[in-house]
Amino acid sequence: TVGAIGYGVYEIYNKRHPLEQKPFDPKKRTVVVLGSGWGAVSFLKSINTDDYNVMVVSPRNYFLFTPLLPSCTVGTIELRSIMEPIRFITQHKSRNVKFYESECTDIDPESKTIRITDVSDIKGSVSNTTIPYDYLVMAIGADNQTFGMAGVREFACFLKEVWDAQKIRTRLMDCVESAGFAKQAPEEVNRLLHMVVVGGGPTGVEYAAELHDFLKDDLEVWYPELADKFRITLVEALPNVLPMFSSQLIQYTESTFKQNKIEVLTKTMVKEVADKEIKVMDANKNLVSIPYGLLVWATGNCPRPLARKLMARLKESQTSPRGVLVDDYMRVAGAPDVYAIGDCTFSKYAPTAQVATQQGLYLASVFESLARIEEGQNKKITPFEYSHQGSLAYIGSDKAIADLPFLNGNVSVGGVATYVFWRSVYISNMFSFRNRFLVVGDWMKSKVFGRDVSR
Ligand code: FAD
Ligand code: NAD
Known part of the structure; x- marks a missing residue:
């Protein structure tokens, strides 16, 4: 909790206006990130923008903290409290991160370009375009x-x-x-x-x-x-x-x-x-x-249309219908310079926020190493290793359950104390101090006044 508050204070004082950030540098390589969910945001938080130009394409211009989404269906928490605008997240970067609220509809690994389409109801005269990339990070999640x-x-x-x-x-x-x-x-x-x-x-x-x-x-x-x-x-x-x-x-x-x-x-x-x-x-x-x-x-989950389209294009290397096949370095099989993380991949781990976050952080460290190698330094890139931190779930009446790794084994706990733990874990896992503040406020509000029963 102390760490989370400390980081929140750092966040508030370390934000930059877009005009105070460095502009795109044509001499740097451009990384295009598809998505604004768990995988994309953990990558964005860690990627060093001194090394790369970074561009984000996603149909939602915000990050959504999915673990608390069930609480929003009944009004224990308000939706805006678990949404964080992508621009708030990228305001801490040294270089300006470009964001396009649009859907990527096609990836062409040969020409290293993507097609994007404006998803808003109100469109300007241009609503479809092609964007080139040097590296592409697919973090598009999965469909229902x-x-x-x-x-x-x-x-x-x-x-x-x-x-x-x-x-x-x-x-x-x-x-x-x-x-x-x-x-x-x-x-x-x-x-x-x-x-x-x-x-x-x-x-x-x-x-x-x-x-x-x-x-x-x-x-x-x-x-x-x-x-x-x-x-x-x-x-x-x-x-x-x-x-x-x-x-x-x-x-x-x-x-x-x-x-x-x-x-x-x-x-x-x-x-x-x-x-x-x-x-x-x-x-x-x-x-x-x-x-x-x-x-x-x-x-x-099942793969999204964009993932299916890419898998069909690369059918020689993409042999599973369940998700995009990647190697241990998160590289998409059959598509050089395309990486994939999170729920869109077919991997040996369950499709969770925990996995997507660790993969996003790992990939940012790979990009850091690639930049140092390009400068002539001797850097070794090691494969991704998942570290399971346990599973938690809310089961009602102020009770939660938790399976937690402990001394080469597992501890299973459930009850009201686990619910307090569940709350504190989610609060500390939120990406911003603002979200933490709003969620705690919502919990207090629903305890004091009850949940809102208006439509
Ligand atoms: P997402 O977070 O789904 O993000 C995908 C992003 O890609 C979105 O921004 C989307 O708009 C964007 N996108 C989609 N299509 C395109 C396109 N064509 N072009 C560009 N962008 C696109 N996991 C846990 O570990 N713990 C939990 O407690 C937990 N609770 C959950 C509760 C609920 C209700 C749900 C639904 C899931 C929960 N999960 C939990 C699972 C977790 O949310 C997912 O594993 C996680 O969101 C995966 O991250 P991701 O980045 O791969 O995908
Ligand atoms: P899931 O795949 O975990 O569970 C879906 C369930 O639906 C399965 O048990 C399956 O047997 C059942 N099912 C499928 N077809 C059915 C049918 N026709 N009739 C009846 N039952 C049917 O899916 P989920 O719960 O949506 O979770 C998706 C992912 O998100 C998982 O990896 C999960 O771990 C993660 N998640 C984690 C948390 C948490 O950690 N608290 C919360 C939500 C989601």
Whole structure:
């Protein structure tokens, strides 16, 4: 905590106005970074702009602290508190970093160029262009996995981006207000107040946990006539939730959910999605209909269209459909001078912020070494090595679980004390003092005044 506050003070005093930063130098090599998420921002924070011109291309002009996104769906934390403008992040660099809010639609490793498209609704006379690069860093993350199932994109809500959290919040409050509408049919009340979460990975579990807290602490207080009708169901295809946690913590989570009246349907696979119900294959291989008001879809990741396009172009070297293949130095197989980090890659680690951050930091150190080697110094570039710092998840009612590495082994802990630890870890992992300040303020605000139940 002391380190985080100290760094915050340093950040405030060390910011530069863009005009005080050095301009692009045509004699330096240009690194183009695709993305403004975990991988891209940890790379940007560490890259030495005395050595390179740096340009960032991303459809979002901000970084999003995803671990606290489930808290935003219920208003424990406000979305703006976990967003950080990219320009705030690059204001600490010695050289100005160019940012284009646009989507990269094509990478041509032969001509070393990318195509970019303006993503804003209001466009100028130029909205597509080609940009050359010397080095390209792909940190474009991943898409939501739907397995091509009809109805998922149309009727379900994902939980990855700011607009997903806004959509969930609006739909949830719509369901509650419609259930309370005059003379509403009882079976419709039951359907509208049935919130179904698909996927028992950490995203689905954390969302179900936050939703439970919101129902218990706030909605049941403000809507007493509906209080006994709210239901949460979590559907998971595997025999248990959270397969990456120890069996002890899986049991602890499942028993906490039972106490909290969150129904967990394991060995149950969603087969069809319609506007008011899903069809699932249950543990006994029966096809069962489940009516819902709100459907949240959290069944993991798949490659984005840009990653798929590059993989198809380099099909001789890109042999996995699950993500961009890189070597131990994060170099994209088959594309010289193109690097990839984070969720867009196919790697032996789980697609987490922890992995993306370490890869971003590593890649910045590789670029530092490349610059020194070019100056004639003797530098050895070592391969990337992942250091697992543990896994954490919030499970509701002020309880969290943690699997932490300890003395060549693992410690599994869960409960209220772990929740305090969970909060302190996330606060210290935030990229800016401003975000830390806003999040702590939001936690205090929701404790004192309750969560906002407006739509
Ligand atoms: P992202 O952070 O997703 O960033 C991708 C960036 O690329 C975005 O800025 C996007 O706009 C941009 N982009 C997309 N397409 C293009 C394009 N064509 N051109 C240019 N830019 C593009 N991990 C943990 O370790 N701990 C947690 O507690 C945790 N909690 C999570 C909670 C939730 C709700 C979610 C969804 C994820 C969570 N994760 C957590 C996982 C973590 O968020 C991801 O692993 C991490 O974001 C991956 O970083 P990334 O940089 O690869 O991708
Ligand atoms: P995930 O891949 O971890 O879990 C998805 C789950 O959905 C799986 O358990 C899968 O069996 C289930 N599933 C798939 N298809 C299904 C179907 N048709 N019906 C029912 N269940 C189905 O995905 P996630 O939870 O979105 O997480 C994505 C990544 O982000 C993971 O690497 C995760 O570790 C990371 N993450 C970490 C945290 C944390 O550390 N607290 C929080 C959120 C996400």
